[in-house]
Amino acid sequence: MRSANGGRQVAVSDPEVTTSPASDDRELVQQACAGDLAAFEELVRRHQRGLFSYLYRMTGNSSDAEELAQQALVKAWQSLRGFRGGSSFKTWLYRIGINLALNFRARTKPTEELVESMPAEENPAEEFRQRQRDVAVQAALAGLPRDQRTALVLSVYEEMSYREIGAAMGKSVRAVDSLLFRAKQNLRRLLAPARERGIV
Amino acid sequence: MSNRVMSKCSEVKRLLPAWLDGELAPARRDEVAKHLAACVVCRAEMAALRSDRQALVSARVPGPSSFLLTRVMAEVKRTRPARIAMPIPALRTAVAALAVVVGLGIGVLLGRGLAGSRSPSDAVWPASYTEPVVVDVYESVLGGE
Numbered sequence: 001m002r003s004a005n006g007g008r009q010v011a012v013s014d015p016e017v018t019t020s021p022a023s024d025d026r027e028l029v030q031q032a033c034a035g036d037l038a039a040f041e042e043l044v045r046r047h048q049r050g051l052f053s054y055l056y057r058m059t060g061n062s063s064d065a066e067e068l069a070q071q072a073l074v075k076a077w078q079s080l081r082g083f084r085g086g087s088s089f090k091t092w093l094y095r096i097g098i099n100l101a102l103n104f105r106a107r108t109k110p111t112e113e114l115v116e117s118m119p120a121e122e123n124p125a126e127e128f129r130q131r132q133r134d135v136a137v138q139a140a141l142a143g144l145p146r147d148q149r150t151a152l153v154l155s156v157y158e159e160m161s162y163r164e165i166g167a168a169m170g171k172s173v174r175a176v177d178s179l180l181f182r183a184k185q186n187l188r189r190l191l192a193p194a195r196e197r198g199i200v
Numbered sequence: 201m202s203n204r205v206m207s208k209c210s211e212v213k214r215l216l217p218a219w220l221d222g223e224l225a226p227a228r229r230d231e232v233a234k235h236l237a238a239c240v241v242c243r244a245e246m247a248a249l250r251s252d253r254q255a256l257v258s259a260r261v262p263g264p265s266s267f268l269l270t271r272v273m274a275e276v277k278r279t280r281p282a283r284i285a286m287p288i289p290a291l292r293t294a295v296a297a298l299a300v301v302v303g304l305g306i307g308v309l310l311g312r313g314l315a316g317s318r319s320p321s322d323a324v325w326p327a328s329y330t331e332p333v334v335v336d337v338y339e340s341v342l343g344g345e
Contacts, residue, residue: 037276044272052264064261069264073272078279130260137259155221156256162223177218184217187252200255 010160025089033081044073051097057153058101060138072097087167094168143190150184151176212242
């Protein structure tokens with residue numbers, strides 16, 4: 001799906017692009033390790049949207065998310081031969097992205113850029129409500145501690161299991177369970193003002 | 201509401217997020233489901249959790265620009281994977297140890313070679329050479345007092 005918005009694609013999810021059998025990924029990784037650039041390009045195609053989406057939720061703006069996604073993908077290429085296959089390629093890639101996001105210091109306020117980069121709905125009233133929703137959700141996410149936000153984003157948007165989240169974050173399943181419990185409690189509080197105003 | 205039910209409720213509330221995420225073991229899952237069927241308070245909590253999740257997924261997220269792939273591949277073509285991994289950790293350790301031994305060996309050989317050569321004072325300096333003036337650092341810093 002294309003928009004007239006700086007060449008950006010907008011969608012809540014795109015299963016055709018984001019899902020990829022881990023076994024296929026492994027084959028592509030092997031080919032890429034042998035120097036097959038087309039194989040690595042296919043890995044980028046498969047995971048760029050999911051990785052970008054995660055980084056967008058963490059940073060709150062698309063230019064920072066894109067810069068971090070680029071760094072993560074290039075870093076993945078550079079250390080591809082260090083990938084042991086103990087987890088899926090996706091989990092390993094997200095681990096790189098998570099580390100970059102955790103060390104990242106935002107240059108702009110998280111919700112500032114939302115207004116510019118989102119596509120317009122045809123119905124102006126609905127577009128207004130949707131923008132309010134986008135901003136409220138992003139602000140609520142930004143209000144969570146980073147590790148809670150990371151776990152929540154990976155769970156809700158990337159639909160990762162607790163085990164996968166643990167592998168990506170370097171934490172135990174029990175720790176992930178605890179992070180998500182607290183994240184959801186905090187989220188309720190952070191969304192409350194928007195809920196009272198009927199935005200979400 | 202009895203104490204037993206209350207404690208069960210707090211237990212179930214703690215488990216509800218994992219229950220909704222499908223992360224509970226079957227026995228626990230059934231226990232929570234049974235409790236939910238009988239407890240209106242916990243059902244309300246479950247509905248609230250679902251509503252929060254719905255709020256999250258209702259927010260839009262932009263996709264990456266069409267240039268991301270191009271930029272990544274341009275960078276990739278300029279670089280190579282950083283190192284060739286050695287599959288066996290013991291092999292890596294052995295290689296590292298060998299490198300240290302070789303390094304030490306070279307160091308010893310070089311040391312012996314230098315000991316056998318003339319000292320700098322034996323060197324024949326050009327006639328114009330004059331001994332450099334050594335300035336006392338402390339003196340210069342403290343103003344010579």
